Amino acid sequence: MGSDRGPGAVVAGLVLSAAQLPDASFLLHGDSAILSPLLARHPDLSSRVTLRHTDRVVTMSDKPSQVMRSGQGTSMWSCIDAVKNGEATVAVSCGNTGALMAVSMIRLRKLPGVNRPAIACMWPSRNPGGFNVMLDVGADIKAEAADLLQYAAMGASYARNGLKLARPRVGLLNVGTEEHKGRAELKEANDQLAAAAEAGGYEYIGFVEGGDLPSDRVDVIVTDGFTGNIALKTAEGTAKLISDFMREAFNAGILSKFAALLALNSLKRLQRRMDPRRVNGGIFLGLNGTVIKSHGSADETGVAAAITLAYQLSSAGFLERLAARVASTGRAGQDVAAEVGADGAEAKSTE
């Protein structure tokens, strides 16, 4: 209900993905007065789609804290509760990100051992699969070393299950690749991520820079939610600027327009590679349930991509695998932290 394009785009995406995923079934949450007529056009899906009527809607301008207190009875709340109650294996929403995270946190609760949940996104890259994973892109504005360690374990688990990479390469985002660079918590995280690589099932490649986000020498980029959000929006803004400038360049003069016509296929090929709809969906990691946040402005293709990702992850038993990795990585990280602490204490006592 809270999508920028309205429920029509969401239902169209559902229809599209239902055709691709013959053994998936759907719970659709929202105003039945609006949704029933949309579903009525697809009688073949009636056995696979269950409508859950709700009176209220979370809008894009609602504050997360308010929704957390009084969001009961909204389609968003109902959707998350379906996961909580075990009726659904995974939730997909195009609504207000902050509110969705707040409702997910309060209803699903954090996984044992997770301090801060994170939002992971797919990042267009030079890797064969076409994408890297970056997290956190905005669940929380800060992260301590221990949080970054959990992000590494969760991001690697996501890359294994979402990108089919056996042993993802994890990098930690910093302002330089040298070990002495960056903030104190990054140096600490650098040690912990290296020590927990075996337990987390990833290869740790050390610090990476902003220019490495699309690189093929890394698969998972770990950072705090403030930095990750700025980086994500900066990249989107840069891509939009270039695309606008390109349009203007091709619209200047008859010859350019003719060239653009001939170049149409090439330009379309480029657009496909950069198309955010292909991997629509940030994923909330670190909760007792999988929640996928589709772009608010996603069209049917985008919504279908988010649903397909949801289906793929739940088929792979993603949540259980992730929980196991978080637990073992946490132990490995704590061992390091304890050792470092002990070493530090010893060093001090001998000074």
Add this chain to the structure above:
Amino acid sequence: MGSDRGPGAVVAGLVLSAAQLPDASFLLHGDSAILSPLLARHPDLSSRVTLRHTDRVVTMSDKPSQVMRSGQGTSMWSCIDAVKNGEATVAVSCGNTGALMAVSMIRLRKLPGVNRPAIACMWPSRNPGGFNVMLDVGADIKAEAADLLQYAAMGASYARNGLKLARPRVGLLNVGTEEHKGRAELKEANDQLAAAAEAGGYEYIGFVEGGDLPSDRVDVIVTDGFTGNIALKTAEGTAKLISDFMREAFNAGILSKFAALLALNSLKRLQRRMDPRRVNGGIFLGLNGTVIKSHGSADETGVAAAITLAYQLSSAGFLERLAARVASTGRAGQDVAAEVGADGAEAKSTE
């Protein structure tokens, strides 16, 4: 001497800018055995270029802390000292950024009232001038509210003198535009920047997001050096990725290649708008002297652009204007901080 392309590119850039700036004269620092032959090809410039021989060179891999201790006798040190001694009005270098900042700090010292100097860069934008200013992009990894206030004053001063904007619009980079978003120091800075806008000669537009960096609703974007560095490198990496993908798209098949040939003018027009060489040069702000850091890989066009920027700023009496703004903005900001503090104390006492 420390440029990625070697002294040849720097001398070629000097020759190019000398032709455009007939009343500029130059001090060139480095190994005379290498530089003399390069200069000998341009006898017409002999009266305008003075060679300062140095034996040593700062390389890209030298650590800033080492250069700070033992960098005397390098071309970089000699270049900065020329500004310190008043022989040069502005310094331009293609060398190691961290080392250049370290040497500049220790030799030129901070402007009165400045706690953390900053590096400002030009950012391709939708504004009529084609660029926005962003700072700090990497002088320091952290910034308190008072530092961000100084960045605002310095960035606005730079936009007035470098972009010819009478009253630049300043925005503070955050993960959302709502007032309650972001870290504590950002909320504090938000108040201080608003209160000091009159004294700083800028219009304060509040929080902006990563997507607003190329926007035409802002001229100067203020952030800490960690976030700014990540954003800058992320944008560069994104532009590089798109340009590589575009090249691949246009190389796929005969028709695409033919189209690319026809589209050549359009593509060149696009490239010109995004060309980093057009505004090559980060600028160090907050020191007793103006230092411009050209890209390490700048070619002659890039070096000439950095020199032209240097010339333009020194002709405008930039340093004196900036110092005056920092002083008055600092006073205005402190007044706010004091008021807020007093209010806070009062509020507490009446509880």
